[in-house]
Amino acid sequence: MTILETIKGPRDLWPLTVPQLDELAEEIRAFLIRAVARTGGHLGPNLGVVELSLALHRVFDSPQDKVLWDTGHQSYVHKLLTGRQDFSKLRGKGGLSGYPSREESEHDVIENSHASTVLGWADGLAKANELLGRPDHVVAVIGDGALTGGMAWEALNNIAAAKDRPLVIVVNDNERSYAPTIGGLAHHLAALRTADGYERFLSWGKDLLDRTPVVGRPLYDSLHGAKKGFKDAFAPQGLFEDLGLKYVGPVDGHDVAAVESALRRAKGFSGPVLVHCITEKGRGYQPALEDEADRFHAVGAMDPQTCLPLSPPSGPSWTSVFGDALAEEGARRPEVVALTAAMLHPVGLTKFAERFPERVFDVGIAEQHAAVSAAGLATGGLHPVVAVYATFLNRAFDQVLMDVALHRCGVTFVLDRAGVTGADGPSHNGMWDLSVLQVVPGLRIAAPRDADELRAQLREALDVDDAPTLLRFPKESVGEPLPALGRVGGMDVLRQDDAAEVLLVAVGAMAGVCLGAAELLAGSGVRCAVVDPRWVKPVDPALPPLAARHRLVAVVEDNSRTGGVGAAVGQALRDAGVDVPLRTFGIPEQFLAHASRKEVLAEIGLTPVEIAGRVGAALARREALEPKENQE
Numbered sequence: 001m002t003i004l005e006t007i008k009g010p011r012d013l014w015p016l017t018v019p020q021l022d023e024l025a026e027e028i029r030a031f032l033i034r035a036v037a038r039t040g041g042h043l044g045p046n047l048g049v050v051e052l053s054l055a056l057h058r059v060f061d062s063p064q065d066k067v068l069w070d071t072g073h074q075s076y077v078h079k080l081l082t083g084r085q086d087f088s089k090l091r092g093k094g095g096l097s098g099y100p101s102r103e104e105s106e107h108d109v110i111e112n113s114h115a116s117t118v119l120g121w122a123d124g125l126a127k128a129n130e131l132l133g134r135p136d137h138v139v140a141v142i143g144d145g146a147l148t149g150g151m152a153w154e155a156l157n158n159i160a161a162a163k164d165r166p167l168v169i170v171v172n173d174n175e176r177s178y179a180p181t182i183g184g185l186a187h188h189l190a191a192l193r194t195a196d197g198y199e200r201f202l203s204w205g206k207d208l209l210d211r212t213p214v215v216g217r218p219l220y221d222s223l224h225g226a227k228k229g230f231k232d233a234f235a236p237q238g239l240f241e242d243l244g245l246k247y248v249g250p251v252d253g254h255d256v257a258a259v260e261s262a263l264r265r266a267k268g269f270s271g272p273v274l275v276h277c278i279t280e281k282g283r284g285y286q287p288a289l290e291d292e293a294d295r296f297h298a299v300g301a302m303d304p305q306t307c308l309p310l311s312p313p314s315g316p317s318w319t320s321v322f323g324d325a326l327a328e329e330g331a332r333r334p335e336v337v338a339l340t341a342a343m344l345h346p347v348g349l350t351k352f353a354e355r356f357p358e359r360v361f362d363v364g365i366a367e368q369h370a371a372v373s374a375a376g377l378a379t380g381g382l383h384p385v386v387a388v389y390a391t392f393l394n395r396a397f398d399q400v401l402m403d404v405a406l407h408r409c410g411v412t413f414v415l416d417r418a419g420v421t422g423a424d425g426p427s428h429n430g431m432w433d434l435s436v437l438q439v440v441p442g443l444r445i446a447a448p449r450d451a452d453e454l455r456a457q458l459r460e461a462l463d464v465d466d467a468p469t470l471l472r473f474p475k476e477s478v479g480e481p482l483p484a485l486g487r488v489g490g491m492d493v494l495r496q497d498d499a500a501e502v503l504l505v506a507v508g509a510m511a512g513v514c515l516g517a518a519e520l521l522a523g524s525g526v527r528c529a530v531v532d533p534r535w536v537k538p539v540d541p542a543l544p545p546l547a548a549r550h551r552l553v554a555v556v557e558d559n560s561r562t563g564g565v566g567a568a569v570g571q572a573l574r575d576a577g578v579d580v581p582l583r584t585f586g587i588p589e590q591f592l593a594h595a596s597r598k599e600v601l602a603e604i605g606l607t608p609v610e611i612a613g614r615v616g617a618a619l620a621r622r623e624a625l626e627p628k629e630n631q632e
């Protein structure tokens with residue numbers, strides 16, 4: 001039996017010796033490589049927090065003490081130590097979530113996989129403990145990447161002010177988000193890392209000079225006098241200490257005894273304290289360590305020996321089509337610049353960055369800053385393209401509204417992972433953008449249905465320099481071209497039928513689903529036309545009169561039904577005095593449990609069969625309600 005198999009809960013760690021802990025760490029790494037290669041997941045981040053997780057659960061008594069994880073993608077070891085060792089369906093339907101989950105365990109608190117929130121949670125929990133007289137500890141783990149998010153600093157500002165409120169912050173500093181972490185903070189963390197090197201260098205120098213006859217001592221004394229200036233130059237006084245936080249570190253995050261000692265010291269402080277752990281993303285797995293792009297930050301199911309994907313993609317992704325198109329546009333349009341929030345490669349900016357390195361800005365995990373900086377770039381005469389995952393733009397809504405749109409800035413937002421993403425769980429689905437952004441005056445939104453449309457709509461967006469534009473597409477292969485048979489207003493006709501009873505309005509990647517539904521309906525004698533609005537906001541003025549020529553209209557979108565495109569179409573029809581019955585198909589107003597995109601789409605009825613069935617039933621109900629003489 002392995003040591004790992006004996007760990008049923010954190011307290012089983014407490015009696016272990018350091019050699020046993022080192023052995024357990026190796027067992028855990030082997031487990032992670034084997035299990036995550038089989039299912040896919042965040043392998044690199046979790047390989048980097050093995051010893052840290054062991055030490056945390058030896059020093060703190062979870063769940064009484066709260067162990068909190070920022071972003072939560074690095075909580076696999078935490079799960080292994082808190083009674084969850086069946087990773088066979090990790091991130092899959094009915095299996096373990098890839099993030100903390102209260103439903104799974106009392107040891108889990110934050111399920112939200114959006115970065116930079118952990119310190120806010122910790123601030124609140126520590127205040128609650130103080131007010132309710134609980135002696136429990138709160139320890140928050142935040143990565144160096146997540147620390148570049150503004151929310152982290154809002155929390156730090158509050159935490160540092162409460163000098164007598166215990167709270168332990170662990171900075172898991174592996175020098176990377178996906179790519180190496182950017183910005184002044186990264187430089188400061190690096191300086192703190194050298195602080196340790198500086199001290200070691202100093203003690204080495206002192207020993208050497210002590211052993212140097214005659215000149216040694218006087219030389220050491222003069223150097224020592226210069227120490228203050230030298231230290232400030234090479235290891236500046238900690239930003240965190242200047243804020244008012246106690247600082248412990250830097251600590252070798254892979255030396256479990258050292259981490260444990262630092263955490264025990266921190267636990268003993270009566271106020272807020274920051275433990276700076278130096279770790280290595282991908283530790284213990286050479287292919288991850290050699291992965292310059294992102295140290296196997298997030299891998300698909302793969303062969304652990306060859307690292308080749310077990311199920312290669314069926315075709316080019318939307319991301320790759322966008323990346324190629326933007327690089328081409330960038331060659332023609334010198335005013336185009338690109339912004340990423342620490343996800344240059346995942347959002348497809350690699351090629352653009354290779355060709356125009358001076359025209360790409362990685363702002364760190366700071367989507368709000370990206371939007372406001374883009375407003376500045378646009379006002380300065382450039383055309384910024386802000387490429388983010390759809391769900392992460394949620395936090396920049398006010399900046400899109402009040403900085404970009406209010407000032408009519410020509411900024412183009414490109415939302416990857418729009419719609420159901422699936423395996424990353426409820427906080428990763430890009431299911432709110434078409435609802436939340438409906439209220440932004442002047443913002444124009446496009447949803448391409450295939451690669452050609454993505455390229456065309458990107459060009460159209462880049463031509464707009466007096467208003468914000470936005471494109472959105474899902475996490476999947478881009479699929480076959482879906483050619484237009486004609487155009488009505490600005491809308492493409494995908495299935496032509498002048499005698500159609502039903503009009504299906506297909507939003508973006510739902511075009512294929514609508515064409516499939518129309519085919520099924522035709523098989524049961526219901527004639528359908530299918531249109532793709534292309535630009536879904538504002539609603540095309542040609543849509544109400546077109547709708548009026550049908551007996552039923554259905555809008556199908558990979559977005560929340562609440563306040564989405566379907567709702568906007570309904571409002572446009574009413575405003576135009578068109579009272580044709582309307583059905584809206586989309587994502588229900590709920591948080592979706594993790595499963596594959598395909599499984600989730602089936603669960604929520606965004607499939608040809610389901611849509612055909614419900615449209616057919618709605619039409620039948622309409623017929624049943626109509627007086628006989630009205631029916632053709």
Ligand SMILES: Cc1ncc(C[n+]2csc(CCOP(=O)(O)OP(=O)(O)O)c2C)c(N)n1
Nearest residue numbers: 045113114115143144145146176177342392
């Ligand atoms: C608001 C937000 N933006 C972007 C992401 C995507 N993302 C997930 S993990 C990650 C990098 C996190 O880096 P760090 O905090 O240093 O953790 P590490 O992976 O290095 O352990 C990013 C950018 C996110 N989860 N949340």
Ligand SMILES: CC(=O)[C@@H](O)[C@H](O)COP(=O)(O)O
Nearest residue numbers: 071073113298346417424475
């Ligand atoms: C934790 C996080 O937010 C990202 O790592 C995300 O899981 C990546 O998603 P994709 O795998 O879809 O790029």
Ligand SMILES: [Mg+2]
Nearest residue numbers: 143144145176
């Ligand atoms: Mg990091």
